[in-house]
Amino acid sequence: MFKNQYFKLFILSVLAGMMAACSSAPSASLSSSVANAPVDKSVTLLFNVQSPSVDPHTDVNYTAVRAGVSETLVKVSKDLKLEAWLAEKWDSKDGQHWTFNIRSGVTFHSGKAVDAAAVKDSLERAQKLNPSVKNALHIRDIQADGQILNITTNKPFPEFVSELVHPNTAVIDTTSTGDLPSGTGPFKAASFRAGSELNLDRNEQYWNGEVKLKHAKFMFNEDANARQLAFQAKDADIVYRPPIESLDLLKADPTVKVDSLPSLRTHQLIYNMNNNDLKKTAVRKAFDSLINRDEIASGIMSSQGTPAQGPFLSDFPFSPKYTKKKFDLTAAREGFKQAGYKVQDGKVTTPEGKSLHLTLLTYQSRAELPLISQLIQANAKELGITIDIRQVDNIDEYLAANQDWDLATYSSITAPRGDASYFLNATYMPEGALNYGRVHLPEMEALITKLNMTVNEEQRNKLALEAVVLIDQENLQSFLVHPNNVVAYRNYVHNWVTSQSEYYLLTQDLDVN
Numbered sequence: 001m002f003k004n005q006y007f008k009l010f011i012l013s014v015l016a017g018m019m020a021a022c023s024s025a026p027s028a029s030l031s032s033s034v035a036n037a038p039v040d041k042s043v044t045l046l047f048n049v050q051s052p053s054v055d056p057h058t059d060v061n062y063t064a065v066r067a068g069v070s071e072t073l074v075k076v077s078k079d080l081k082l083e084a085w086l087a088e089k090w091d092s093k094d095g096q097h098w099t100f101n102i103r104s105g106v107t108f109h110s111g112k113a114v115d116a117a118a119v120k121d122s123l124e125r126a127q128k129l130n131p132s133v134k135n136a137l138h139i140r141d142i143q144a145d146g147q148i149l150n151i152t153t154n155k156p157f158p159e160f161v162s163e164l165v166h167p168n169t170a171v172i173d174t175t176s177t178g179d180l181p182s183g184t185g186p187f188k189a190a191s192f193r194a195g196s197e198l199n200l201d202r203n204e205q206y207w208n209g210e211v212k213l214k215h216a217k218f219m220f221n222e223d224a225n226a227r228q229l230a231f232q233a234k235d236a237d238i239v240y241r242p243p244i245e246s247l248d249l250l251k252a253d254p255t256v257k258v259d260s261l262p263s264l265r266t267h268q269l270i271y272n273m274n275n276n277d278l279k280k281t282a283v284r285k286a287f288d289s290l291i292n293r294d295e296i297a298s299g300i301m302s303s304q305g306t307p308a309q310g311p312f313l314s315d316f317p318f319s320p321k322y323t324k325k326k327f328d329l330t331a332a333r334e335g336f337k338q339a340g341y342k343v344q345d346g347k348v349t350t351p352e353g354k355s356l357h358l359t360l361l362t363y364q365s366r367a368e369l370p371l372i373s374q375l376i377q378a379n380a381k382e383l384g385i386t387i388d389i390r391q392v393d394n395i396d397e398y399l400a401a402n403q404d405w406d407l408a409t410y411s412s413i414t415a416p417r418g419d420a421s422y423f424l425n426a427t428y429m430p431e432g433a434l435n436y437g438r439v440h441l442p443e444m445e446a447l448i449t450k451l452n453m454t455v456n457e458e459q460r461n462k463l464a465l466e467a468v469v470l471i472d473q474e475n476l477q478s479f480l481v482h483p484n485n486v487v488a489y490r491n492y493v494h495n496w497v498t499s500q501s502e503y504y505l506l507t508q509d510l511d512v513n
Contacts, residue, residue, distance in 0.1 A: 037492035037512050038237070042215035045505060046227050046236035049365045050195040050220040052394070056181055057126040057133065060396050062167035067198055067218040068506040069109075070170035070183030073100060073119070074161055076501050080418030082162060086114065086171055086184060087149075095156040095455055100149040106207040108173035109189075110182040116144035121174040132433030133168050136425065158455040162417045167503060186211040186508035195220055200506070212495075212511040224367035231488060237512065238489040238496065240505075243367060244302045250488045259498035263485035264415050266308050267296075267369065269376070269478040270399075270408040270437045277356060278406060284475040286335025290379040292327035296481050300371045304486060308479035310468055311414045311423055318420045318464035322472065329382055336383070347384030356385040358406040363395040369409040372480060376407075399436035408436065411483070416501050420464035424448045428467075428476070439476055 049061050056064035064070040073087035086106060092098045106114040120142045127134040138157055143150040153160055163169070176182035180189035184207065187200035198218040202211045219236065221227050224243040231239040242250060250256050269291065271278040278284060293307035306313075309322035329346075336348045349355055358380075362373040370391060377387040387407070392398040399408060412434060414423040426434040428444050444467060451463040471477070487498045495509040 037490075040215065041213050041512060042217070043213055043238065043493060043506075043510060043512055044217040044219060044236045045238040046219045046221055046230055046240065047505075048220075048222060048224065048227065048241045050222055050393075051198075052194045054181060054189060054192045054198055055129075056170035056172060056183070057129045057168055059168075062503065063198060063218060064172075064181055064183060064189075065167035065170050065185075065503055066505045067189075067200060067216070068185040068187040068504075068508070069189050069198075069200070070167075070172055070181060071185050072167065072170050073102075073164045076165050076417050076503065078497070078499065080415075080500070082165065082417065086119070087164075090161055092160075095158040095160070095453075096153050098151045098153070098160060100151070102147040102149055103207070104147055106184050107205060108176065108182045108184055109203060110173045110176045110178075112173050112175065112182075114171065114184060116147055116149040118173065119149055119171050120144040122171045123169065125172075125174050126169055130168055131431075132426075133166070135429075135431040135433065136163050136166065137169070156453050159419065159421050159452065162419060162421070165417055165503075166422075187213075187216055187506060206508060208508060211508045213506075216506050216510075218506065222363075222365035234490075237493055238487065241366070241486055242488050244304045244486065247302070247304070247486070255491050256488055257491050257493075257496075258486070258488045259496075260304055260484045260486045261498060261500070262306065262313065263483060263502070264313070264413045264500045265411055265485070265502075266311050266414050266482055267305075267366070267372065267409065267411045267480040268308075268311070269480060270410050271477060272403070272406050272408075272436075273438045273440070274403055275358075275406045277350065278358075280339055281474050282335060282339035283341075284478070286332050286339060286341075287380075288325060288475055288478045289328045289332035289335055290376060290383070291325070291478055291480060292375060292379065293325060293480060294327070295375060296368075296372055300368050300375065301481060301483060305481040305483040308482050310472060310479055311427075311477075312420065312468065313415075313482055316415060316418075316420070317461040318468055320465060320469050320472065327379070329379070332383060343383075346382070349384070357388070358385065359388045359390060359404065361390055361392055361395065361398065361405045361408040363392055363409075366411050366483075368483070369411065373409055409480075410436070413502060416503070419460070420468065421448075421451055421460075424451065424464065424467050428471075437477065441470070441474065441476070444470055444474075444476075 051061040051063040053059045054063050056070040071086050075083050075085040077083045086103050087100045088103045090100045102116050138154045140154045141152040173182040186203050186206045188203050190199045190201045192198045200216040202214050227239050228242045228246050230236050250258050273279045297305045297307045312319045333343045337343050340351045342349045360373050362369045373389050380387050426432040428439050447467045454460050489496050492512050494511040
């Protein structure tokens with residue numbers, strides 16, 4: 001079963017050795033939850049993606065919101081419904097003119113009161129520093145009066161409120177002169193080392209009541225094995241996305257709890273439409289036949305994921321009934337033939353007789369993506385297609401700034417608010433923050449524009465469904481797998497919630513005892 005077996009054997013041997021070592025140490029009983037609980041009411045969370053910044057308006061890792069430093073006007077609930085947060089309520093009669101009542105009695109960590117003017121300044125800063133925020137919000141004008149915030153969008157935009165869930169719109173004190181953001185959340189940022197750790201102290205004046213933890217540490221490590229080893233060494237109390245090969249050992253440990261639930265995330269293969277071959281629909285469809293989704297889900301992912309037929313989970317109302325996509329080398333060869341390519345002795349060449357040579361980008365923070373890349377590389381080799389795999393540190397920055405690639409593995413939350421509009425706008429509109437493949441399809445853009453102006457939920461779902469069918473017909477991307485959201489934590493950690501949205505990790509209710 002591909003290289004995963006070798007990888008698994010390595011991990012098992014390392015962890016078995018560590019657990020054996022731990023069991024021989026008299027002070028490190030694995031069954032004593034009381035002895036292991038931190039006495040200073042602190043918790044350490046080890047996350048899988050590094051943050052170069054903790055500025056909520058620019059950080060694509062959303063650390064400030066995930067770590068409980070900053071909050072947004074609106075949040076999303078466990079069942080993916082919108083909930084009031086810093087905004088107590090909101091209203092609009094036409095979908096273009098919006099009124100928000102900003103919650104009274106809230107202060108920033110700096111001590112400054114939160115009013116509509118402060119929210120206005122924060123939203124304007126977010127739009128100025130982050131073009132993606134500006135493109136997503138479509139704000140024409142903001143007016144502030146006491147706790148009343150009036151926002152006018154460029155055009156009717158019924159889903160405007162749901163855009164304010166996004167962590168890059170978090171509200172901070174723009175007049176604060178400190179190096180770290182002054183938010184409103186249950187934790188104050190005490191110190192930050194880029195790409196390493198964020199240290200947090202309890203916000204004693206939190207507007208929503210008691211914060212149970214006194215301190216917290218949000219650490220980053222993109223190496224899944226290193227995260228696992230740190231957890232076993234008890235340098236972390238919560239580990240996000242441990243190696244899936246280690247789950248059986250973790251579940252066997254009585255001091256550990258493991259959550260694994262379907263996420264709203266989809267691993268994808270992005271095609272660069274500036275590539276003369278990949279901009280052809282028939283070539284992309286042929287390439288899709290080289291993807292063995294069952295092997296990815298059951299082998300590489302150890303069944304901690306579901307083969308993806310499209311960008312969204314199958315139970316969403318805007319997911320069509322797909323014909324199951326199959327790994328089929330014969331179909332791939334036939335697809336290249338239909339695209340005008342030559343196939344001789346099972347090998348594919350371009351209409352000009354040249355071999356295909358592609359560059360595939362991947363990254364380490366999701367350990368399965370490099371393995372998936374190797375699987376695609378091996379399958380493509382069967383057709384004489386050469387794929388060079390390159391690993392980059394920050395995939396978002398690289399894809400946004402460079403065009404020297406042809407394919408890229410990527411992972412994103414496609415429906416964070418239970419609605420398709422975020423993914424469709426971000427991925428297929430010309431100004432979309434995630435349109436790394438440079439997709440330009442007028443029919444798709446017209447559908448999304450119509451969706452953005454539609455209020456009725458049933459009609460919105462119908463339009464989203466049409467867009468998703470078009471994505472499938474054009475094979476604009478290949479969707480690989482819906483990974484489970486896997487978190488391991490010590491059993492003295494209480495009130496931990498593994499959420500589908502992945503937005504809220506350190507909360508006021510999180511506790512240790």
